[in-house]
Amino acid sequence: MQNRMELSFSAISSNESFARVTVAAFIAQIDPTMEEITEIKTVVSEAVTNSIIHGYHNQSEGKVYITASIENECLELIIRDEGMGITDLEEARQPLYTTKPELERSGMGFTIMENFCDEMKVVSEPMLGTSIFLKKQLSTKKAIYN
Amino acid sequence: MQNRMELSFSAISSNESFARVTVAAFIAQIDPTMEEITEIKTVVSEAVTNSIIHGYHNQSEGKVYITASIENECLELIIRDEGMGITDLEEARQPLYTTKPELERSGMGFTIMENFCDEMKVVSEPMLGTSIFLKKQLSTKKAIYN
């Protein structure tokens, strides 16, 4: 059976940990491992932070949209903004590439998301916004007790 | 400044605690007391449970919608379903009135919501669904340390 949730919230940085916990609470239902939940929280943080600081330039107008669905222990996440978008996607996804070098962990957001998930797709349109599609297979308890 | 979030999720009872945690995590930003958190979680549980078991008759089709906004430490919550609705609202809101007497804590949902909030309004249309509007003023840090 599929379970689904949709969330949107004001694009302010104090909502980052709210977004992270919301996704974590949603997948907590299938009781993943700590490692899996830590990875997912990191991925959500990276994507949401990108939307807030790059997509909306920290302007606090605008919203961030998250869709999560779980089916057969597979998590599908979409994190979307209606911000400024990315002109050169290939360049943006390079490790260490950043347009805001003053930030921590500069340029590693996309690399982290890609590494912690099984699939990542980025769709972006200048002036319209950016969507990140992520898939991650979670371990089941059954698999562990085998 | 106003902070807002909107959430929708599959009307299945395993999402109750998810809904509760999401609203609680949202208001955690304004530093409520543990007691306030408990009250809000209870209110969310009651409303969401009503939508799932009464609105949708536990059919797992359908969605529950929650909107939360905070402004000046005042929380406004709307919890809505597109289920079967309530024919006689006045009767439904009476303490101990229930159409599902086999459940625990029968008939106290509306009474609990009313008691834990400063304002409650219920709008319901048979066959279209039910919306609960709630307001709760949270204590500010200023008020506590005065």
Next chain:
Amino acid sequence: IGEIRRYLRDNNPIRVSRSLRDIAYKALQVRDHLMAEKKRENEPTVQEIARVLEVPKEDVVFALDAIQDPVSLFEPIYN
């Protein structure tokens, strides 16, 4: 021993449910401690507890839900 430990770690990873309960019990201890220490009227806020535990306040809220005892909540209303 290293091998056993590795086996246990790889084959019996800590589930979220357990970790949440651990955080929640710690949070309750911190709450009681803060209340006793300051002889205060008001309960400590979530943020005060989160600061002691060094975790985000949203995480404290999340964890506490894992050990919520719904029955006790209703006693004040029935009494």
